Amino acid sequence: MCGIIGYVGSESAVPIIIEGLKKLEYRGYDSAGIAVYNTPGFKVVKQKGRLAALESALNGCPVYGTMGIGHTRWATHGEPSDINSHPHVGSKNKIAVVHNGIIENYRQIKEYLERKGITFASQTDSEVIAQLAEYYYNGDILDTVIRVSNALEGSYALGIMCVNEPDTLIAVKKDNPLIIGVSGSGNFIASDVPAVLKHTNKIYYLNDKEIAVIQKDSVRFFNIGKEPLQKSTETVSWTVDSAEKGGYPHFMLKEIMEQPKVLRDTLRSSVDGGDNEKVLDSVDITRFNRVVITACGSAYNAGVVAKYVFERLCRILTETELASEFRYKNAIVDEKTLVILISQSGETADTIAAMREAKAKGAATLSVVNVVGSTVAKESDYCVYTAAGPEIAVATTKAFSAQLILLYTLAIRFSVKLGKITRLEETALLSELSLLPEKAADILKQVDSIQKYASECVGYKSIFFIGRNIDYSIALEGSLKLKEISYIHSEAYAGGELKHGTISLIEDNTLVVAISTNKRLAGKIMSNVEQVISRGAKVLLIGNCSEAEENEKVSIVTLPECGELFSPSLSVIVLQLFSYYVAANKGLEIDKPRNLAKSVTVE
Numbered sequence: 001m002c003g004i005i006g007y008v009g010s011e012s013a014v015p016i017i018i019e020g021l022k023k024l025e026y027r028g029y030d031s032a033g034i035a036v037y038n039t040p041g042f043k044v045v046k047q048k049g050r051l052a053a054l055e056s057a058l059n060g061c062p063v064y065g066t067m068g069i070g071h072t073r074w075a076t077h078g079e080p081s082d083i084n085s086h087p088h089v090g091s092k093n094k095i096a097v098v099h100n101g102i103i104e105n106y107r108q109i110k111e112y113l114e115r116k117g118i119t120f121a122s123q124t125d126s127e128v129i130a131q132l133a134e135y136y137y138n139g140d141i142l143d144t145v146i147r148v149s150n151a152l153e154g155s156y157a158l159g160i161m162c163v164n165e166p167d168t169l170i171a172v173k174k175d176n177p178l179i180i181g182v183s184g185s186g187n188f189i190a191s192d193v194p195a196v197l198k199h200t201n202k203i204y205y206l207n208d209k210e211i212a213v214i215q216k217d218s219v220r221f222f223n224i225g226k227e228p229l230q231k232s233t234e235t236v237s238w239t240v241d242s243a244e245k246g247g248y249p250h251f252m253l254k255e256i257m258e259q260p261k262v263l264r265d266t267l268r269s270s271v272d273g274g275d276n277e278k279v280l281d282s283v284d285i286t287r288f289n290r291v292v293i294t295a296c297g298s299a300y301n302a303g304v305v306a307k308y309v310f311e312r313l314c315r316i317l318t319e320t321e322l323a324s325e326f327r328y329k330n331a332i333v334d335e336k337t338l339v340i341l342i343s344q345s346g347e348t349a350d351t352i353a354a355m356r357e358a359k360a361k362g363a364a365t366l367s368v369v370n371v372v373g374s375t376v377a378k379e380s381d382y383c384v385y386t387a388a389g390p391e392i393a394v395a396t397t398k399a400f401s402a403q404l405i406l407l408y409t410l411a412i413r414f415s416v417k418l419g420k421i422t423r424l425e426e427t428a429l430l431s432e433l434s435l436l437p438e439k440a441a442d443i444l445k446q447v448d449s450i451q452k453y454a455s456e457c458v459g460y461k462s463i464f465f466i467g468r469n470i471d472y473s474i475a476l477e478g479s480l481k482l483k484e485i486s487y488i489h490s491e492a493y494a495g496g497e498l499k500h501g502t503i504s505l506i507e508d509n510t511l512v513v514a515i516s517t518n519k520r521l522a523g524k525i526m527s528n529v530e531q532v533i534s535r536g537a538k539v540l541l542i543g544n545c546s547e548a549e550e551n552e553k554v555s556i557v558t559l560p561e562c563g564e565l566f567s568p569s570l571s572v573i574v575l576q577l578f579s580y581y582v583a584a585n586k587g588l589e590i591d592k593p594r595n596l597a598k599s600v601t602v603e
């Protein structure tokens with residue numbers, strides 16, 4: 001997820017574009033760039049790093065023009081660097097492009113153009129768009145963009161300029177947002193409304209495969225058949241702040257709501273020839289007799305879920321280790337150990353140290369990371385990426401869910417290689433995974449009832465989470481999420497452990513959140529529920545336990561049917577929403593909880 005913007009009008013484009021990019025930095029912030037048309041061609045300035053780096057580069061060499069495009073990047077292909085930053089210009093300096101999205105057939109296009117003698121400057125998928133456009137250009141940029149769109153597979157929102165048509169900006173999109181803003185002093189394209197709200201709230205929303213031809217005093221629309229389209233503007237009433245949050249009060253809620261798309265995107269990059277699949281195919285799991293998963297915080301909890309899945313499918317010994325412990329315990333790992341590191345940021349100090357410790361002991365390291373080009377990604381032997389995009393809220397939600405679906409895919413792939421499941425079983429498991437985004441969307445529809453229930457829970461001093469087997473692993477995440485943002489003490493326990501001590505804490509009005517998605521163990525967890533109710537507790541039961549009934553003591557959130565191994569991806573959404581609304585009802589600073597940082601880069 002990157003942020004793109006464009007402007008053509010009567011004013012200087014640079015300050016307008018820089019201001020707009022500042023409002024889009026929540027979409028990506030590892031590098032940025034701008035291209036402005038000033039006769040006879042483009043002036044391109046692009047930098048690795050936050051927007052401030054680009055601003056100081058521009059202060060060093062001022063650029064003037066009344067038409068330009070800009071980009072703030074969230075790397076997916078090619079790590080953050082000056083050359084991989086956008087805009088990308090074709091090798092004839094004729095066409096400049098900013099792109100948000102992923103071109104899935106970029107390798108094929110690149111090889112084709114390289115055979116035509118075209119040389120590429122970057123490692124990105126996006127550069128193929130500029131090079132292909134120049135290759136197709138026939139004097140009509142609209143024609144060219146139509147041909148390019150028909151050749152691309154994947155998702156894209158594009159801003160395109162051509163030196164031969166210096167007063168025209170072209171925009172086209174598929175599966176990624178793109179808006180057109182119209183004002184008296186010029187017209188805009190942008191990934192999102194916040195970028196243009198300072199200048200206008202008159203917005204056209206582009207649909208998939210629609211093309212906008214923008215000049216300073218006109219906007220024309222065409223479909224991919226070059227037929228003119230009539231569209232009308234909508235008036236947006238949001239403030240800039242709420243617009244950045246997509247109209248949600250907090251980034252955390254916005255990121256919870258993004259999970260169906262994030263699950264789809266992460267799965268897409270891990271099957272059917274996606275980049276992650278290529279990495280997984282290169283891992284010879286048969287040379288290992290043990291898997292050690294190590295990470296911190298929520299990433300560690302994702303590892304605990306993965307442990308159950310790996311052991312069940314791969315039948316390989318899988319252990320989880322807190323990275324802060326692993327790094328100092330003189331761990332028993334060697335060249336027959338695959339150490340899996342999980343990290344959203346890829347910059348968590350303890351996880352980096354654990355990785356280096358494992359490598360020093362000869363173990364192979366495979367990392368599951370969300371930030372391209374981060375330390376864990378670069379230093380691990382193998383790296384697969386979650387496609388969560390930038391996660392702004394300190395409390396992870398969408399990146400956690402992306403980690404789960406990627407770890408499921410790893411386990412499925414490895415279990416085939418280990419001969420533990422057949423190709424047929426693999427297909428069945430992968431098709432079950434492909435249903436998760438939709439089921440996640442179904443759960444998000446229950447937001448009102450979860451919000452109502454959570455609003456009645458703000459007074460609890462302590463809340464317990466219980467589950468058995470894989471439900472216990474997700475109870476750990478539920479408890480951490482609640483603690484992080486609501487400041488209510490909570491603990492997670494394996495249901496069977498209650499009677500060995502903790503049940504002494506259960507009294508009148510204690511709240512117990514019980515997770516039960518596993519039919520095999522439903523009876524066991526229900527007896528735990530009865531044990532705590534008989535001691536005065538109230539219970540929130542999350543799962544699909546047909547024998548349970550709602551009453552003044554028990555409230556139930558029913559999950560869509562789902563195989564035992566993948567159910568954490570569904571129950572976690574209820575746990576995230578529950579925590580969010582408890583904290584929201586307490587009026588707390590949810591996106592930036594006290595004492596916490598998004599990436600813990602120190603010990």
Ligand code: AGP
Pocket residue numbers: 296297298299300342343344345346347348351394395396397484597598599600
């Ligand atoms: C989770 O909501 C927290 N932000 C924290 O526990 C986090 O999971 C932990 O610091 C690990 O971060 P990482 O995934 O970036 O390595």
